[in-house]
Amino acid sequence: MTIRTAVYPGTFDPVTLGHMDIIGRAARIVDRLVIGVTTNPSKSPMFTIEERLAMVRREVEGMETEVHVVAFDSLLMDFAEREGADMIVRGLRAVADFEYEYQMAGMNQQLNDRIETVFLMADVSLQPIASRLVKEIAMYGGDIGKFVSGPVRADVAARVEVIGRKGS
Structure with missing residues (x-):
């Protein structure tokens, strides 16, 4: 039996309910899901x-x-490729995301045409979340x-306490 592996990349700064929706959807269509947390210079x-x-x-514990x-x-x-992935999972929130994601999928296909890009739409109620x-x-x-989840909300609140609120 072939194990289907997907990579879901992102900065996850912080991880939102929209991210968790895509993670849950991706987990239903693959055997192994690798969430790649990366930096983004921009x-x-x-x-x-x-x-x-x-x-x-913490958020994916127990899946x-x-x-x-x-x-x-x-x-x-x-x-x-290092993770043995068959596909890249990308979440789409709106039409504006599609043009960028489509271009990235095309570039990625040029780099490695054995790995498919799969687009998953976030739940309608979660689409505006960024x-x-x-x-x-x-x-x-x-x-x-x-x-965000309660624990992530607490993480963000603690960080805001450290760096200071704006507009106060």
Whole structure:
């Protein structure tokens, strides 16, 4: 029997309910899911890579599918190949995401045409959620409870206490 392995990459800064929805959907279609937590030079992370790894590991604990949470700092296709992935999972929130994701899928296919990119739509109620917006809301003292789990909400609140709220 062939084991289907997928990689779901992202910065997960912080991991949101939208991310968890895609993780849950991906876990239903593969035997092994590797969540690749990476850095993105164009983003300013609120949490260190170690903190994000711990946060995602806590959130996926107890899932039935074999889920691994690992850090990577390389080309996505190199990481996927090292993990033995058959597919890359990408979440789509809106039409605006599609153009960028479509271009990335095409580039990735040029790098390794043996690994498919699979797009999963987030639940309609979760589509507006973006980590960047969650951080912004938190930094201005807004309630992020509709967008993240209770433990992640506490993590973000603790970090905002350390770095200071804006607009106060």
